[in-house]
Amino acid sequence: MQSDDKPDNGQTNPSFFDLLNQTPPAPDTDLDKDPGTARFAELRAGWNASWEQGGFLHQRWEDLRQAPRAGWHSMANWVKATIGLAAVCAVIILLDGAAEALADALHRLLTAVPHVQVGADTSTGVFAVIDQPIRSYIAAHSASLAISASTVYTLWQIIGLFALVGGFARSSGARLTWTAWGAATIAMVYSSAPADGRTIATALAVLAWTTASTLALRGTTLRPHVFTHIHNAGHHIAPQIHLPAPTAPPADEAPDNVHPLQKR
Structure with a gap:
């Protein structure tokens, strides 16, 4: 059942x-x-x-x-x-x-990061010209902080990657972050680069940042948007014609040639 x-x-x-x-x-x-x-x-x-x-x-x-x-x-x-x-x-x-x-990745990210050193670096290339002044600047100015210089360097990289990806996705907040991150990066390179090569290192940092900005700031234009709104506040003309009602003339002024019809 x-x-x-x-x-x-x-x-x-x-x-x-x-x-x-x-x-x-x-x-x-x-x-x-x-x-x-x-x-x-x-x-x-x-x-x-x-x-x-x-x-x-x-x-x-x-x-x-x-x-x-x-x-x-x-x-x-x-x-x-x-x-x-x-x-x-x-x-x-x-x-x-x-x-x-995620917990394991965050733990390794914040603890097992590359050690930031002050001074010369054995690595060479365009990236080393920009990266070494940044490492030196972070190591020299984070000694009094509660976190290590390695953690600050890692956070700087994460913020830059987040701003690049978010700017590519047309996020306004990420693009503002990318702009501030790029300005701070160029300032660090200019401050910590060797005196005889400071101009070249800063120029390379600016070129690298502007090149990456083609992705982070894609679709952004400096031309102001002009919104044209035309509003016609003229008078509205309604197609209506008012005719006065016909009035009968006085009896003494009536024409004598008008006679009513008569049925025969």
Whole structure:
């Protein structure tokens, strides 16, 4: 016997007791011979009956088969509940793994960063011309801070990367950050670069920053936007003509050549 409990949308709520109710009773003769065999035969008969037309398992299979065509609003409630429960479990597992990975990444980012040194660097190239003055400036001006110079250098890199990506995504706040970050970077290079090569190092820093700005500030123009709004406040002319009502002339001024029609 199927459960007749129905929700508001008219769908039948399946119950596991429907499967037990479909199990036919075993004959008394079989119980007298071998109760275990009779009980197994009873369960097998119930299993077969549940897969027949209108059976419990047959209806559940039909709900699953029709779910893709029915859509979310028309599929069976127990299918939606199963999908929702599986989705919640998957989100919990992903959030747990993402939280551990993010915490580990932040820990390594703030602790296992390259050491910032003051003085000459063995690295060469255009990047070293710009990067070494920045390292020297940060190391020389962060001795009294509560964080290490390596952490300050790492945060400087993260902020620059965030401003570059956010500016490419046309974020106004990220573009303001990119502008301030570039000005601070050029100032650090100018302040800490060697005196004999300060002009070249600063020029390279400016060129590198302006080149990267083609991505961070794409679509930005210095031309002011002129909004033209024309409003005609003239008089409105309505196409209406008012004619005075005709008035009859006085009796003494009526023409004598006008005579009323007479039926003959």
